[in-house]
Amino acid sequence: MTPDILTAQLTAVLFAAAPLILAALGETVAERAGVINLSLDGTMLFAAMVAFAGARASGDAWLGLAAGAGAGLAVAGVLALLGLVLGASELAVGFILTLFCRELAYFLGHGLARQPGPDLGVLAIPGLDALPLLGRAVFRQSPVVLLSVLAVAGVWYFLMRTRPGLLLRAVGESPSAALARGLPAKRVQVLACLAGGALAGLGGACYSLSVKPGWGHPQGCEGAGWIVLAIVIFGGWRPVRVALGALFFAAIQVAGILLQDVLPGLSGTLFQIAPFPVMILTLLVVNARRSAAFREAARRLPLLGRLMPRTAGGAPGAIVGALDKGF
Amino acid sequence: MPLVRAAATLLLALAVTMGILFLAGAPPVHTLAVLATGSFGSSTAILRTLSAMVPLLLCGAGLCLTFAVNLWNIGVEGQIILGSIGSLWVLRAWDATGSVAPVLYQIGALLAAMACGAAWALFSGLLRTHGRVHEIFSGLGLNFVALGLSLWLILGPWKRPGMASMSGTEPLPALLRLPAWGGRPMSLVGLVLAVCAFGLVAWLLRRTFFGLALSAVRHNPRAAALLGLGPEKRMLAAMGLCGALAGLAGGLLVAGLYHRLIPSISGLYGYTAILAVLMVSGSLPLLPLACLFFAALTVGSIQLPLELGLDSSLSGVIQGVLLLLVFAVRRLRPTDAGRSA
Numbered sequence: 001m002t003p004d005i006l007t008a009q010l011t012a013v014l015f016a017a018a019p020l021i022l023a024a025l026g027e028t029v030a031e032r033a034g035v036i037n038l039s040l041d042g043t044m045l046f047a048a049m050v051a052f053a054g055a056r057a058s059g060d061a062w063l064g065l066a067a068g069a070g071a072g073l074a075v076a077g078v079l080a081l082l083g084l085v086l087g088a089s090e091l092a093v094g095f096i097l098t099l100f101c102r103e104l105a106y107f108l109g110h111g112l113a114r115q116p117g118p119d120l121g122v123l124a125i126p127g128l129d130a131l132p133l134l135g136r137a138v139f140r141q142s143p144v145v146l147l148s149v150l151a152v153a154g155v156w157y158f159l160m161r162t163r164p165g166l167l168l169r170a171v172g173e174s175p176s177a178a179l180a181r182g183l184p185a186k187r188v189q190v191l192a193c194l195a196g197g198a199l200a201g202l203g204g205a206c207y208s209l210s211v212k213p214g215w216g217h218p219q220g221c222e223g224a225g226w227i228v229l230a231i232v233i234f235g236g237w238r239p240v241r242v243a244l245g246a247l248f249f250a251a252i253q254v255a256g257i258l259l260q261d262v263l264p265g266l267s268g269t270l271f272q273i274a275p276f277p278v279m280i281l282t283l284l285v286v287n288a289r290r291s292a293a294f295r296e297a298a299r300r301l302p303l304l305g306r307l308m309p310r311t312a313g314g315a316p317g318a319i320v321g322a323l324d325k326g327f
Numbered sequence: 328m329p330l331v332r333a334a335a336t337l338l339l340a341l342a343v344t345m346g347i348l349f350l351a352g353a354p355p356v357h358t359l360a361v362l363a364t365g366s367f368g369s370s371t372a373i374l375r376t377l378s379a380m381v382p383l384l385l386c387g388a389g390l391c392l393t394f395a396v397n398l399w400n401i402g403v404e405g406q407i408i409l410g411s412i413g414s415l416w417v418l419r420a421w422d423a424t425g426s427v428a429p430v431l432y433q434i435g436a437l438l439a440a441m442a443c444g445a446a447w448a449l450f451s452g453l454l455r456t457h458g459r460v461h462e463i464f465s466g467l468g469l470n471f472v473a474l475g476l477s478l479w480l481i482l483g484p485w486k487r488p489g490m491a492s493m494s495g496t497e498p499l500p501a502l503l504r505l506p507a508w509g510g511r512p513m514s515l516v517g518l519v520l521a522v523c524a525f526g527l528v529a530w531l532l533r534r535t536f537f538g539l540a541l542s543a544v545r546h547n548p549r550a551a552a553l554l555g556l557g558p559e560k561r562m563l564a565a566m567g568l569c570g571a572l573a574g575l576a577g578g579l580l581v582a583g584l585y586h587r588l589i590p591s592i593s594g595l596y597g598y599t600a601i602l603a604v605l606m607v608s609g610s611l612p613l614l615p616l617a618c619l620f621f622a623a624l625t626v627g628s629i630q631l632p633l634e635l636g637l638d639s640s641l642s643g644v645i646q647g648v649l650l651l652l653v654f655a656v657r658r659l660r661p662t663d664a665g666r667s668a
Contacts, residue, residue, distance in 0.1 A: 038463075082651065086658035091399060091463065092605055093654055099598055100647020106640035108351055217638065226467055233464065269482075273475035276468035280460060287459035323461050 003133065009254065011137040017250035018148040019044075019206035020224065024231040024242045025155045026072075026199025032159060032237055033192030034172040034318025035084065038094030039075055040200055041225025042101030047071040047204030049109040052215045055208075056117040064118070065205045072201015073194055075101055080193045084186060090322055098225065105219075112215040119213040120144060120206075144206040148243075151199065156239040168192055172316035200225070223272075230279035236286070237316060249275045336656045340649040347644060353637050361634050362641070366627035374513035378584060379596075380615075380622035381517040382407065382576035386600035387614050388521075388528040389569030394609050395532060395541040396558075396565045402451045402466025404597035405473035406444040406570045410577025411592045412477055413443030415496065418503050418582065419485070429502045437520075437578045444574015445567045447473065452566030456559040462566075478590055485588065495589035505583035514583030524572050529611050531568075541565060573597060595643075599625070602646055606653055621646060 023044055030037045037043075050071035055064025079097060083090035123143035129135045138145055159165040168188055171178045175185040207221040208214065231249055235242030256271025288294050298304045348355040366376045386403050393400040400406075414436035421432045451469055454460040482491045505514040532538040544551040544558040551558045580592055603621050607613035621642075628642035 078651065082654055082658070086655060088654045088658050093651070095401070096602065096605065096647055096650045096654070099595075099602065099643060100651065103640035103643025103647060104347070107347070107638045107644050110351070110636075110638040217640075223471070226471070229464070230468070269475040269478045273471045276471040280454065280465050280468045283460040283464055284454065284458045291459065323463070 007133055007136050010133065011141060012254045013247060013251045014137055014145045014148075015142060015211060016253055017246045018142070018144040019203040019211055019221070020228055020231060020246040020250060021148040021203075021243050022144075022151055022206060023200040023203030023225065023228040024235070024246050025151050025239060026196035026203065027228055027232045028196075028235070028237055028239055028242050029155060029159065029168070029199065030076075030193050030196030031232060031319055032172045032316055033168045033189045034175055034316055034322065035079075035189050035193045035196070036090055036094060036319060036322055037076065037079060037193060037196055037200070038091055038229070039079055039097035039101060039225075040228050041223065042098035042105070043072050043075045043197060043200045044204030044207070044221060044225045044228075045219060046075060046101035046105040047201035048208035048219055048221055049105040049112065049215055051201075051205030052117055052208040053109065053112055055119075056112070056115065059118060061118040061120045061209050064209055065120070065202065068205025068209075069198045069201045072204065073198040075201070076194050076197020079197070080190045084190050084193065102222075106217045109215050110217075114214065114216055117214060118209075120210040142210045144210045147202075147206075151202075152239060152243045155199075159239055169316070172318050174317050200228070203228070227275045230275050233279055233286075233315075234282045249278075332656060332660055336649070336652050339656075340645070340652050343648045343652070344645050347648070348641075351637070353635060358631070358635060358637065358641070361630055362624065362627035364627075365630035366623035372626065374508060376619070376623045376626045377518055378513040379626050380618050381514075381521045381579060381583075382596040383600050383603060383618040383622055384521040384615060385524050385572045385576040385579075386569075386597050387603050387618050388525045389572035390600055390604045391528055391532065391609055391611060391614065392541070392565040393569045394604060395538070395545060396562050397545040398452075398455070398562060398565060399461075399463045400448065400451070400466060400566060400569050401463050401598075401601065402448060402469050403569065403573045403600065404593045404595070405466070405470035406447045406573035407577040407580070407593035407597050408470075408473040408477050409447040410440035410444040410574025411581045411588055412473075412480065412577075413574060414440040414578035414581045415485070415588050418499060421500075421503055423500065423502075432503060433505065433582060436582055437575060440574045440578025440581075441571040442574070444577060445571040448566045448570020448573070449563060452563045455566075456562055474591065477588060477592065481588055481590060493590055495585070495587040497587065499582070499586040503582070504586050505579070507583075514579065517579040517583045520575065520579065524575070525615065528568075528572075532611065537561075537564070599646065602650055606650055608657070 023040060027037060027040060047068040051064040051068030053064075054067030055061045058064065075097060079090065079093055082088045082093045120143050122140065123146065125139040125146075128138075129140040131139065138149065157165075159169065167178075167183060170181075171183065171185045171188045172192075175189065178188075179185040203224075204221065207224070208219065212220040227249060228246075231245040232242055234248075235245035252271055252274050256274075259271070294304075344359075345355040348358050365372060367373055386407065390400060390403060417436040417439045418432055421427075421429065447469060451462050451465045454465040455462045481493070481496055485496045486492075487495075487497045505516050507513060508515050532541070540551070540556045540561050543554070543556055544561050548558045551561075576596065577592065580596075581588060585592065599621050600618070603614065603617040607617050624642035624645055628639045631637040631639050631641055
């Protein structure tokens with residue numbers, strides 16, 4: 001493979017992964033605080049619509065991007081209000097929101113379908129774009145790629161290296177323990193939920209303003225939010241691994257487009273659904289490793305422990321509890 | 328008091344919906360009138376609404392079983408798709424020159440649909456009980472796998488002779504279609520089966536030891552295990568039954584309504600059924616009403632693009648508004664009867 005083709009593929013993967021990375025980082029932040037936001041798919045679609053509408057109205061794609069983030073924040077606000085403040089089931093509210101936002105996006109966006117509008121274009125950073133390989137893939141690219149790279153660094157630094165990040169993770173492991181320790185558990189969860197929603201909104205906005213520009217029914221980013229949920233699990237709730245997971249799933253999609261010529265018919269659908277069996281398998285492996293039966297077997301047969309792929313730690317404590325709650 | 332609460336919620340939902348319509352630049356009252364005539368305005372419309380209610384009631388009844396053991400069977404959508412695939416698989420085997428009566432194929436198709444739906448649900452259930460994978464994630468994943476499978480069949484092995492098209496597989500011969508009611512788009516067989524399924528679930532949950540065991544498992548899985556109730560077995564049974572009913576819904580969609588396999592044949596019926604069950608918080612007597620209401624919304628909104636140039640997704644918007652308000656009101660003004668989450 002010549003460097004040119006490699007750069008082109010890398011560019012395509014980074015471009016396709018950017019919205020996934022942003023939204024997956026958002027969900028990581030929320031889930032690390034113990035909040036499951038199931039509304040992601042609807043949130044992203046709704047944010048994509050609001051972002052496109054905002055960009056058209058203001059004539060500025062960057063304002064549209066901000067509007068998309070605001071839309072994500074608003075949806076997360078509803079989830080926080082009903083789920084965290086009023087204490088309804090997060091899962092139920094998130095599920096309702098994902099269907100509601102999706103339909104609301106199509107309904108309110110009806111007049112925007114197939115209309116022209118501004119997009120984010122290409123951002124070239126003079127000097128850096130002359131770098132070999134990465135230069136064209138990151139620094140002479142749609143700005144969403146740079147945005148996603150910055151977001152990975154920012155979220156990783158915040159979660160893993162700052163005091164508030166530690167507080168957030170502590171709350172996510174055990175809200176009641178954090179509360180007993182005198183920490184404002186509920187407030188942290190609400191803020192994490194809102195921040196996560198804003199990032200998911202940003203991800204959705206990236207679709208309508210850059211990756212799949214424009215609006216329609218369907219828009220083209222349907223299902224992305226569900227893939228994001230899979231990515232967060234795949235990445236073991238760690239920002240950098242989550243970002244790598246997003247790149248991996250984006251690479252699968254890009255490979256699917258390339259293989260379309262070689263294996264017509266089958267490959268398209270196969271690569272579209274690939275993330276989901278991988279998600280189920282990941283969960284199976286993560287949980288199998290942690291099961292008592294596996295530990296016992298690995299003690300008797302040490303080879304087993306080495307053969308089984310090593311995975312990131314399990315889910316934050318509060319997530320496990322929330323999943324077992326009724327509606 | 329619960330009645331007052333319900334009425335207040337409905338009025339609030341109406342007000343918010345009006346607000347959204349106003350925001351979208353649509354005439355609020357006229358739009359709602361179009362919705363109403365589209366779903367109940369003529370005998371054809373009423374039959375269409377009843378026809379849309381069949382899959383909702385089947386899935387809703389099944390979901391009452393899974394929610395009774397605290398399982399989130401989000402995979403119901405994929406179970407419908409598998410049911411439709413299973414039924415068409417049997418119906419395709421019919422040979423016009425053969426001696427077997429078409430009605431046997433129809434019965435076989437519906438049984439195959441139930442078996443396929445149940446198998447798909449059991450897959451999700453086994454991942455939960457033996458693989459400790461939560462059913463929301465496995466169900467979601469399997470929904471997409473089912474969707475991919477149906478697309479692959481439509482564009483590949485089961486494509487129409489000469490051309491693969493997204494419009495679906497070759498239509499069934501008239502002999503294999505379930506009888507339509509007076510030539511209208513409505514199969515009486517489906518409605519009867521749905522009502523029977525609902526009755527069966529109500530009987531199971533309220534009158535049998537099985538139903539009692541399900542509720543014991545929901546309230547305290549560990550105690551249920553110590554009492555020898557076998558929580559995992561009960562969970563799998565609930566999943567399997569729900570899958571069978573969802574599969575039946577899929578089979579009826581093929582044999583009674585579309586007469587072929589189309590992409591996304593489940594048409595969000597499964598997710599809508601989850602919303603219906605959530606709205607009545609698993610209350611059996613209210614479930615048919617909720618299903619009828621949601622079916623009416625879905626059918627009524629089909630006229631919107633033609634008559635008013637609005638997107639038909641308004642039905643989903645109204646459902647969402649209603650559900651969010653129901654949850655908010657339920658938490659703000661809990662009644663004694665309302666189960667605390």
